[in-house]
Amino acid sequence: MTEHPATYRYRYFFAGEAAGEGRLEVRPQGRGVRAVLTAEVHLPLPKTRQRWQTETDPEGYSLYFSERVEAREARLFTVERLEAEGVVLVTQGKESLALPYLTPYHDPLSLLLFLPRLELLPGEVARFPMPGGRAYVERLSDLEVEGRLRRHYRLRPGLTLVQLEEGLPVRLAQQVGDHVFEAVLEGVEEVRRRRRWV
Numbered sequence: 001m002t003e004h005p006a007t008y009r010y011r012y013f014f015a016g017e018a019a020g021e022g023r024l025e026v027r028p029q030g031r032g033v034r035a036v037l038t039a040e041v042h043l044p045l046p047k048t049r050q051r052w053q054t055e056t057d058p059e060g061y062s063l064y065f066s067e068r069v070e071a072r073e074a075r076l077f078t079v080e081r082l083e084a085e086g087v088v089l090v091t092q093g094k095e096s097l098a099l100p101y102l103t104p105y106h107d108p109l110s111l112l113l114f115l116p117r118l119e120l121l122p123g124e125v126a127r128f129p130m131p132g133g134r135a136y137v138e139r140l141s142d143l144e145v146e147g148r149l150r151r152h153y154r155l156r157p158g159l160t161l162v163q164l165e166e167g168l169p170v171r172l173a174q175q176v177g178d179h180v181f182e183a184v185l186e187g188v189e190e191v192r193r194r195r196r197w198v
Contacts, residue, residue, distance in 0.1 A: 003028060005191035008168070012041055015179035019043035022050075022183065025191065026113070031058035035109055044176065046071045054109040060117060065107035079107060079131050088131050105129040111137070115153060116167035133157070 005027040012019040022039035037052040048071040055064040066078040080089045087098040088105070106114060106128045120126055120139035128135045140152040143163060150171075151164040163171040170185040 007189045007191055009186045009189070010039075010183045011186050012039070013182045013184065014041075014043040014176070017043055019181070021186075027191070029055060032056040032060070032063065033113065035113060037109060044179075052109050054107055054113070056110050056113065057104070059104065060110060060114040061104035062107040062110040065109065081105075090131055099131060103129050105131060106135060107131075111135055111155070112162070112169060112172075115151075115162060115164060115169070118153075 005025070008024040008026070010022045010024065012021060020039065020041040020043070022037060024035060024037045026033055026035045032055060034055045035053070037050070039048075039050045041048050041050065048069055050070075051066075051068045053064070053066045054062055057063055062079065062081065064078070064080050066076065068074065068076045075093065076091075078089075078091045080091075081101060082089055083101060086101050088101050090097045090099060107130065111128060111130075115137070118126060118137065118139075120137070122139050122141045125136055125138045128137070136156045138154045138156075140154055140161075143150045143152050145163075145165075148165055153162045153164070154160070155162060159175060161171075161173045162169055168185060168188070169183075172183040174181050
């Protein structure tokens, strides 16, 4: 998404009602990136706090992913690529499972960051491995919103619609029950380097 550290601020809506806000911070790390999405969602109930983190290799595939959700109780899920050992370590709570590492894969956040690199024509579909399954990305027809062109994708599983404008995810929408949950980009802040005091 960026060659420089940046924070993307999103507003969330559920069934057209304000439902919270989130921040996606993306920083170059080595030759890949480290991204952290923190979100507070208060609709639909219960109120939840979520934190997703990904670290990617230079090609944009996942090296490490964690998802922490705090609602009535907290749960943590991590996936780590241990290439030297030839395994992918999946941990949920106190349970861990080692899967054979066969090919580079995406996590949900690394896939979102990968979309601007994807060269698909409208109607074409790409398939990507994920631990325990696969994800499909379908390029839909471009949209024009307020005179600006947006690339449009459908991601499965989950049937998430993503709109990109100048390489940035500006709108995401997903069906939740009978309603639509949306994330809309509100602004971008370039992260300044911290000064070191001597």
